[in-house]
Amino acid sequence: MVITLLIEITWVGRGGQGAVTASRLFASAVYRENYWAQSIVFFGAERRGAPVYAYNRLSDKVIKFHHFVNSPDIAIFFDLELLKITKVLQNLKDGGSILLNYSGSLSSIKNIIPKKVKKIGIVDATGIAVELELTIAGLHVINTAMLGALSRILNLPSIDAIQYVIKNNWPGKIGEKNAIAATKAYNNIEITEL
Amino acid sequence: MVITLLIEITWVGRGGQGAVTASRLFASAVYRENYWAQSIVFFGAERRGAPVYAYNRLSDKVIKFHHFVNSPDIAIFFDLELLKITKVLQNLKDGGSILLNYSGSLSSIKNIIPKKVKKIGIVDATGIAVELELTIAGLHVINTAMLGALSRILNLPSIDAIQYVIKNNWPGKIGEKNAIAATKAYNNIEITEL
């Protein structure tokens, strides 16, 4: 490769939803496919429920930058509200993508999606979690589903790599269940090029 | 005055005998007679009974030096043992003086007094303390007697100044008694020019 590849991602979730874990698993998964990857986290004073940010950079070279991703290539929202209240969308790169956990249809939110967004993926990760009874202490676990969906929208890493890192992270039953969630999301995501 | 006066004194006592207090009272007393004076103390890890050093400098000018007195003009020993075991005598200035609390006679110790000593004062301060029943928690208080004796051997400060600082330091009966001890010592000291 001559040209350096650099993909930047921003994850927006809530305390307890596992966005940080997802971002980290993502880094592990892409590293398996021979990319250099970072997962950066912004921890505020959040408690359960408050917005949480995580970032990825991936490249074919070692990355020495250490700052947060400001204008991501793709922004991932764990719920619609987060898309509305955070400023992440504003800073998305021109031509960037969005991945959203949402049970509704694209049309019902189209008006709030800015022009610069070129691709949008919608997946009902909460629905999958409900279906699979993926909960921890009352909270639905949606991060692995989001990972699966990301693999599809980004074409990177393979869903196999995602499966691997999930099962590796949670050996046993829980890993299996989460891997299923990822696959379901990978299959069910609705991707629209805008 | 054109020539600067500088007198240096070393006190050798034991923890609990009040050498430090004596040295400080001396500084206060000479200041009353218009000298600048310092009283410096060496505190080691001593407990009651272990050797303790105090130093004085007095001058007609402000003294800015802050180190210990190494070669005193006069060395004061609160008991004979201290004279023997410490190195103070070695460092006495040539032509310097000694003041010693001792109930014996000069002759019985003359052999341990080096040549350079030109004046020696012997006073039975312990005897005075016993006589006046000057004790604190079982220990005889001899420091005020030594102060009185010093006033005599040094011709400075006046015994009145000594009286004043003693009474000022211990208002009431105790001060009175100590002042008497000082006067007794002032009167009883045996001074020999060698």
Add this chain to the structure above:
Amino acid sequence: MTKTIYDELIEREDLVLPGNTSCPGCGSILALRYVLKALGKDTIIVIPASCSSVYQAIFPYSSIKVHIFNTAFASAAAVASGLKHALVAKGYDDVNVLVWGGDGGLIDIGFATVSGAAERNEDIIVAVYDNEAYMNTGIQRSGSTPPGAITTTTYAGKSEEKKPMPYLMLLHGVPYVATASSGYPLDLYQKVKKARNIHGFRFLHIFAPCPPGWRFDDSKTVTVAKLAVETGYWILWEAEQTDHGLNFSISGPSRPYIDPARRKPLEDYLMLQGRFRDISPEKINLIKKYIDNQWEFIKRFLE
């Protein structure tokens, strides 16, 4: 209609504001609501590092409507001592100075500070909300964590016993010591009202369930707190030094459980909480021993 405690509660201002940054179902902030209702506006809170230094929300806003001084972890009881002396020196005698801290800050790292303030009988209220671990840093064991509880520093469940803090403070002989619980806000409210009018060092030990830390559903905060009392694990009592000696009493909600037969099985309490999921029978026995010790100790005081 005569004025009930409800009317009083409605009347008195809520000084913990909604829209704060506590977790959903937080037992600690629930308790603070009642502590401040009882103390009222003329209060300064000193808060050491803990969840409560975080659930105030972030600069430039605050969710708590009295003066707060945030301070370093081990220092709160000393800061409060200084504050109180300053207020008195300046002629303001009737301001409540409250320390509001967690078990880590007051029972572990700051224990000497609390004990020192108690020994000096400082005119302050020290309230520990006990969620039985360091929650703000992500659930590490504290001296107040019970045996068997899983934390991020005790993967196999804690081996040691829970430090019997309220009893230690009782022995300090201070004017007022009480235990309370987030599950019994009215009992807590009454105790703080009483404490407010006592002069000298007052200590409150408040049981405060923590959904993420104890791994139970957010909604179960009160249920868990009640089970702690109903199983006899957490005993509500108060002890006031009066001119006639120590006035020690078991508070209403705990009274039925003097009789061991009436206590619910400890397992009911443990089962609800993920932190006890792997607890061994030996460790359950340690907790039972802790319960027995407490009741025995208390009975000695009641005689």
Add this chain to the structure above:
Amino acid sequence: MTKTIYDELIEREDLVLPGNTSCPGCGSILALRYVLKALGKDTIIVIPASCSSVYQAIFPYSSIKVHIFNTAFASAAAVASGLKHALVAKGYDDVNVLVWGGDGGLIDIGFATVSGAAERNEDIIVAVYDNEAYMNTGIQRSGSTPPGAITTTTYAGKSEEKKPMPYLMLLHGVPYVATASSGYPLDLYQKVKKARNIHGFRFLHIFAPCPPGWRFDDSKTVTVAKLAVETGYWILWEAEQTDHGLNFSISGPSRPYIDPARRKPLEDYLMLQGRFRDISPEKINLIKKYIDNQWEFIKRFLE
């Protein structure tokens, strides 16, 4: 002739050497003599800032013939914890690790450290020699100073009560807690011998009169210590956790004084000491209350 305790004492090496730098009549070093006689050579002492960091004498010599690690004031119980873990990790299981510190170091500034080590049930012995003030720095009040005692920071006599340290440690539920006194070396010796063979955290609280600090004649160290026991002010007891629960007993020298009628008047004890010269009747009453509280507490345990 059967071997008596005297023979045993003569046989066992004295590890506190003469020619040390303690004050004449020091109660602390007297006690240490017996602690070390009982523990023997395979002992490491951790010493926080105190008179005992001084009476060892000055570099390059030492008056104590076991390993000593001198450490910062508040840290001793933690240093000892680390030492012990290291020894065990390195395969040396049978070395005694002893903390030897004053009331300031262990009851005030280092109290959280001691309490933390107790809560973790570290396999160490913590012995406080209680001379009821900070002596090394020249007689300042401590949490353990009794009411009415004059110190250089309480010119009018201390106002507050004495922190009831041994009882606080008892409540920590550790394997062994005992009180002892410089005035009763044999009792002390026996207790340390017992403690030596127990595993886990062991606490000894040793009453240690201090002639310059308490202002009494050097020769009266033992007399004063005995009067403390005979007036009921200082109670000798021990408490061992056994499989059958807590074994609490009042030690021989104190047994007669369970009966208040047999106690000598407190004033006999106070009178001997210059520090109480200006004590007010109210403060005497505070001390009496302290005595009563102790006996009451103990009686509860004995029942």
Add this chain to the structure above:
Amino acid sequence: MTQELDHLILPISHPKIGAGGKTGAWRVFRPIIDENKCIKCLLCWIHCPENAIIVKQRDQIPQIDYEYCKGCFVCADVCPKDAIKKIREGI
């Protein structure tokens, strides 16, 4: 802060409702009080950790402040009449 006082910029915060933002957005489920079932015992109000239930007088059905209610469902749990329903948010 005025220019003159820029040596005194201080970490001082001021109390306000919603200091942590509109925490209602944290909810995944919404609690809804069934006015027919409610007996106005006020237990829900007493136990709401967020102080997000509004009661102005004794004899009133409590009102949930949805701007700030975090959806913990302590209220539902303590309700003696099972009068608080749980419905999923944002669908």
Add this chain to the structure above:
Amino acid sequence: MTQELDHLILPISHPKIGAGGKTGAWRVFRPIIDENKCIKCLLCWIHCPENAIIVKQRDQIPQIDYEYCKGCFVCADVCPKDAIKKIREGI
């Protein structure tokens, strides 16, 4: 310390008798055991804070080590037979 090790000069002390010097010099008065009065109860030995009384076997009159005895007179105070006299030192 060897030259090579001058980065390891350590504050390590070694035990010895008389580490604080010949503390016998601290005495103002000297305790003397009256062998006639002594009943060998060893109480003086037991209570000597300085450990300056020497007893090698059970049935022996204690010996005071005057090099180190500081003259506190605890021994005299505990002696049941008043067998320890006090005389002024150094006269």
Add this chain to the structure above:
Amino acid sequence: MITESKGTVKVITGNAAAAWGARLSRPDVIAAYPITPQTTIVETLARWVDTGELKAHMIRVESEHSAMAAVMGASAAGARTYTATSSQGLLYMAEMISWAAGARTPIVMSVVDRALGPPWNIWSEHTDALMLRDSGWILFWAANNQEVLDSVIQAYKIAEHKEVILPAMVMHDGFILSHTTMPVEIPKQELVDEFLPPYDPPHYVMNPKVSPPITFGNIALPADYVKFRLSIEKAMKNAKKIIKKVAAEFKEFFGRWHGDLVSYYNTEGVDTIVIALGNVAEQVEATIDSSKELKKRAGVVKVRAFRPFPKEEIANIARKVSNIVVIDRDISFGWGGILAGEVRATLHEFRVDTPVYGKIMGIGGDEILPEHIEKSLNEILR
């Protein structure tokens, strides 16, 4: 990409890297107290100890003062020890930090740099660890997660070296490294064992079973005290040599080079050198990489060892250029940037008059963005 031959690559946080560094070094005793952002180090080690993956004694102390006290006691008894802290925790143990150096206990401690309160702020700043720069500890800063792991291992070898025998801190930036994952090669245990043999104290061991009784640390008179202190200074001087030696050996063993006292990046033929600590330096390197112009004019000296301070290295490189820029993620109030101060002092001492431009950046976790660095450099280069 990292070669996998000498270990396994995992994508882990800086804190996990620190924990791995400690684990591979086989500490006998660990004592630590949680504080954000260090906490996950303690948690990870506690888990490994509980699962048996790490055979060490873990003391779950009640404060940082006690954490340092406990590892010091353990080290004095001959154990290899590890602890970690941040910010307030570091200052809370300040007294024991200074004591541990005087006790010559070669403890290794990770410090996850974080700003000091008030107000509470949990993000990165180097002032915390720099405040302990007089304490007699060797101070390292790591630039990335791999260096975190590698530096912990190196730190043991240096600290315990018989010509050194001093405790060492290894710093990494809170969150920026501590909570950021990146690929890290975890060396094989056998290799580490070979590189780092068990600790064999050359000076003293608090253990009656192995040595006759000694008393450590009783009062010393001034003349003696001076010798002990100058002996620490001598050990620091030795440490310079040993740090270099160990870095070279490490390279031989593991194939990685992070620099020794410092590392140089693009310093040939440029007229400007940026000096910064650890991760800040790496951010500058990346910034320079991203700009052709900068690449022509500016290089980086990454300071790995702040104590002993690399005076000669800095003086030598400074002689060759016309500008020195120092970026401080710290501030000493009433003085300025701490690193800049020491660089200036060094240049004055070595009679180098290259001007030094000091920039304070990144306080309290404020981001040091490439554009900020570029702007600063351009101001000077212009």
Add this chain to the structure above:
Amino acid sequence: MITESKGTVKVITGNAAAAWGARLSRPDVIAAYPITPQTTIVETLARWVDTGELKAHMIRVESEHSAMAAVMGASAAGARTYTATSSQGLLYMAEMISWAAGARTPIVMSVVDRALGPPWNIWSEHTDALMLRDSGWILFWAANNQEVLDSVIQAYKIAEHKEVILPAMVMHDGFILSHTTMPVEIPKQELVDEFLPPYDPPHYVMNPKVSPPITFGNIALPADYVKFRLSIEKAMKNAKKIIKKVAAEFKEFFGRWHGDLVSYYNTEGVDTIVIALGNVAEQVEATIDSSKELKKRAGVVKVRAFRPFPKEEIANIARKVSNIVVIDRDISFGWGGILAGEVRATLHEFRVDTPVYGKIMGIGGDEILPEHIEKSLNEILR
């Protein structure tokens, strides 16, 4: 001789002078913990409080961490406060020292400089206070007992000045001053009252009776945090001006001048300047006085304020001479003398290339004798 007009002269120790300085400043709250050689300060104040000579609340805390915490709390509630410590005590309160600066509580603290352990050593050394030089406190060193007293009073006026609002430490050497008596003029209370009006906090008061509720110190994000910190730096800058102003005012009121940020002695027409802190500088002055040759060639800059550091003053005087000698009664291991470092850094920053000769002396109470000073100077002057 001191003129007696504005007060009474007593022959007292440095600690008594500190206690008098505090007493005359009418503190509302005192909290302190004993430690040699500071103890007699606490004892004296405790006695005065008990006898009623001083109307203040005295909190007899259980540790230094709590001492600083208590005075900080008191200051936050609007009280004038005083505390004192030394050595281990200073490090034990390090966390709170840094907190108090962030809290902008204008506490005045005496620090009686003493060496750090192990081994135990109770004698003078400046490393203890210098270790807190990044903490946001104003740092003064006093040269003699009169200056101790006068500096405590000045420190209040400076610390509480509305353009400053920072805490201040006043250092004096353990034993050398703390336990040495010399004549000291104790100014009349009325005069001090006029010079130093009651503390009137311009920024905040923790008291619900005087202000609506505020929350001090909850979490702040990086961008905000930076502002608070730079604001402290600004206050330090202001402090330079205010220190000068207050010293001048003090002279007007009481007729005494100890210098402001620095003082100059025999600096006209000489080719060599010795720079040292407080009492060490005075010892050098006396040494120079005692030698005709030295008097011709060497002068002294006594550094009174180490924070804010007197950069301009030092640069200016350095420009005029050909040698600078810095005597440090301190050591930063792996670096060297702390004062020398900052002097060098300052000269480099101000492009002054006068060489600086650093001497470390007087560690752990080792005496700085006139002959040592002379010898060092002669080596350089030769």
